[in-house]
Amino acid sequence: MSTTAAPRVIERKKRTAGAKAKSVVWHLALLAVLVVVLYPAFWVLTASVKENSDILTNISPIPTSITWENFASAFDGMAGVPLWRFFWNSFVIAALSVVGILASCSITAYALGRLEFPGRKTMFAVVIATLLLPGQVMLIPQYLIFSEMDVVNTIFPLVIGKFLGLDAFFVFMYVQFLRGIPRELDQAATIDGAGHFRIFFSIMLPLLRPAIVTSSIFTFIWSWNDFMGPLIYLHEIEKFPLPRLLQSYNNTEAVSNYGGMMAMTLLSLIPVVLFFLVFQKFLIKGIATSGVKG
Amino acid sequence: MSASPSATAAPAASEAGAPTASRKRGAAKRRTPPSRRGERLVGYTFMTPWIIGSLVFTVGPMLWSLYLSFTDYHLVLGGDFIGLENYTAMFADPMFARAVKVTLLYVLLAVPLKLVASLAVAMLLTQSRRGIGFYRAAFYMPSLIAMSVGIAIVWKALFAAGGPQDQFMSWFGWDGGGFIGNPDVSILMLVLLSVWTFGAPMVIFMAGLLQVPGELHEAAEMDGAGKWHRFVHITIPMLSPVIFFNVLMETVHAFQLFGPAFIIGGTAGGPAWSTLFYTVRIYALAFVDLRMGYASAWAWMLVLAVGVVTLIMFRAAKNLVYYAGEDNK
Numbered sequence: 001m002s003t004t005a006a007p008r009v010i011e012r013k014k015r016t017a018g019a020k021a022k023s024v025v026w027h028l029a030l031l032a033v034l035v036v037v038l039y040p041a042f043w044v045l046t047a048s049v050k051e052n053s054d055i056l057t058n059i060s061p062i063p064t065s066i067t068w069e070n071f072a073s074a075f076d077g078m079a080g081v082p083l084w085r086f087f088w089n090s091f092v093i094a095a096l097s098v099v100g101i102l103a104s105c106s107i108t109a110y111a112l113g114r115l116e117f118p119g120r121k122t123m124f125a126v127v128i129a130t131l132l133l134p135g136q137v138m139l140i141p142q143y144l145i146f147s148e149m150d151v152v153n154t155i156f157p158l159v160i161g162k163f164l165g166l167d168a169f170f171v172f173m174y175v176q177f178l179r180g181i182p183r184e185l186d187q188a189a190t191i192d193g194a195g196h197f198r199i200f201f202s203i204m205l206p207l208l209r210p211a212i213v214t215s216s217i218f219t220f221i222w223s224w225n226d227f228m229g230p231l232i233y234l235h236e237i238e239k240f241p242l243p244r245l246l247q248s249y250n251n252t253e254a255v256s257n258y259g260g261m262m263a264m265t266l267l268s269l270i271p272v273v274l275f276f277l278v279f280q281k282f283l284i285k286g287i288a289t290s291g292v293k294g
Numbered sequence: 295m296s297a298s299p300s301a302t303a304a305p306a307a308s309e310a311g312a313p314t315a316s317r318k319r320g321a322a323k324r325r326t327p328p329s330r331r332g333e334r335l336v337g338y339t340f341m342t343p344w345i346i347g348s349l350v351f352t353v354g355p356m357l358w359s360l361y362l363s364f365t366d367y368h369l370v371l372g373g374d375f376i377g378l379e380n381y382t383a384m385f386a387d388p389m390f391a392r393a394v395k396v397t398l399l400y401v402l403l404a405v406p407l408k409l410v411a412s413l414a415v416a417m418l419l420t421q422s423r424r425g426i427g428f429y430r431a432a433f434y435m436p437s438l439i440a441m442s443v444g445i446a447i448v449w450k451a452l453f454a455a456g457g458p459q460d461q462f463m464s465w466f467g468w469d470g471g472g473f474i475g476n477p478d479v480s481i482l483m484l485v486l487l488s489v490w491t492f493g494a495p496m497v498i499f500m501a502g503l504l505q506v507p508g509e510l511h512e513a514a515e516m517d518g519a520g521k522w523h524r525f526v527h528i529t530i531p532m533l534s535p536v537i538f539f540n541v542l543m544e545t546v547h548a549f550q551l552f553g554p555a556f557i558i559g560g561t562a563g564g565p566a567w568s569t570l571f572y573t574v575r576i577y578a579l580a581f582v583d584l585r586m587g588y589a590s591a592w593a594w595m596l597v598l599a600v601g602v603v604t605l606i607m608f609r610a611a612k613n614l615v616y617y618a619g620e621d622n623k
């Protein structure tokens with residue numbers, strides 16, 4: 001990677017008093033940005049242990065008194081369904097999505113990026129077009145198809161697209177990645193008698209690993225956050241993933257139990273933040289090279 | 295790594311420029327060698343899930359919704375073909391004007407603000423100093439959670455009457471209350487939410503900035519070019535493919551904002567339709583009112599709008615975007 005080339009040039013300059021002052025200004029500027037950026041996160045962190053009356057009126061992130069009551073009521077979940085159930089529902093959808101993306105996008109991208117067959121260009125153009133196409137335009141017919149298939153109120157509509165390689169974004173990302181792999185590799189393998197399946201499984205898949213890791217992390221997080229899909233397709237509370245739970249809770253119970261709402265919100269955000277902290281190096285490298293949006 | 299942002303920014307260009315040496319077409323097409331035939335078979339086999347999926351869940355539904363947009367189809371009552379009536383009705387529909395106004399206002403405010411913020415911070419972060427990794431990670435983090443229902447709920451609290459924003463601003467003489475109850479400014483909640491996610495384009499800008507050769511800046515500096523001059527005449531042109539990519543993607547996404555708008559404003563886009571985003575209205579028409587024909591017409595107008603905007607951007611990019619090493623094209 002040539003990404004470190006530019007700063008080194010600046011680094012070589014000697015550090016004078018002026019440079020030190022500049023560095024202080026630099027840190028102050030970024031710290032100011034940091035405070036603004038992190039304020040909402042800290043606010044929800046402490047709101048979850050504030051008394052109900054304290055949450056809205058106390059602008060400071062420091063609570064006047066600490067209560068664990070909020071978490072107790074958050075764990076109770078909603079309408080007799082405990083909180084862990086919603087976590088499990090979210091997890092199942094996210095995990096299936098990751099598996100689906102892994103299985104489908106890699107083979108689709110291999111065909112589009114490394115093989116030649118009539119219609120390939122058209123298909124790739126369709127992938128690019130769906131990248132920019134507002135998904136809302138397919139929403140209604142998709143709903144009609146899924147209700148005809150009698151799968152509304154199951155997670156099938158939420159994950160099937162992932163298994164069919166319809167996530168244009170990741171297909172595109174994999175194709176870009178595969179194009180960077182030297183053609184000589186396949187040619188050498190072909191001479192050694194390897195078929196396309198062999199090349200795909202023993203050469204391309206291992207080389208695709210960075211792209212696979214990035215796409216898995218993003219798929220997990222996006223599916224964890226997804227709201228529109230569950231809003232349209234899931235109607236029974238036992239089947240709700242976290243975003244649907246939060247939305248219902250916000251409409252009903254939050255009026256009387258604001259603290260419980262905040263605790264629940266915080267708990268729902270924790271997996272994503274943890275995920276990010278663990279994988280952040282991978283993620284940021286992935287975004288920088290493929291332009292993934294958050 | 296070839297998957298650089300500039301390559302991503304111009305999918306069409308990279309498609310055309312992809313290595314084609316091993317893919318001779320034309321004369322050789324008639325008598326396909328066995329290996330080539332194998333490639334075809336494998337290609338179609340690998341594409342099968344995608345082909346089925348696209349026909350059933352993407353291309354098919356698109357055509358279907360185009361048809362639906364010419365009907366008055368209602369989920370329960372059914373419907374008939376009514377020609378262009380939905381489209382003419384749309385322009386007489388006060389909700390359409392409101393939704394268009396809110397969405398355009400959001401796009402015009404959120405996209406530039408977010409991108410200016412992200413470029414500014416990216417430039418700060420590409421200086422070589424301690425703690426860059428930490429800042430970069432901290433600034434990126436909001437992008438992963440901002441579109442969640444959880445953060446939308448936090449946002450509602452932050453901008454509630456008497457909440458943090460209200461209190462903070464009243465120190466400076468503000469008497470407009472919490473943004474959430476004030477139709478004049480409620481859209482700013484969503485604009486600020488979008489700006490809060492500046493970390494995502496920032497990371498892309500950073501990658502782009504690091505690709506700008508340091509020699510260019512050094513040479514210009516020696517010729518006496520000031521900081522601003524170098525920014526306008528070196529950084530911006532060298533960065534233009536990345537800028538184009540970010541503007542395009544942010545704009546296309548901004549048109550489709552749904553989750554946070556739905557949680558904050560509800561299906562009615564309250565208060566006083568000031569957060570009635572276009573997609574929220576599509577949802578309400580289709581899944582609350584069940585007027586799926588009319589909602590399809592709305593959806594197609596969105597496709598048209600995004601298509602036109604994208605086209606204009608690609609046109610403009612032809613003159614404005616500079617691809618290093620492609621001067622002769």
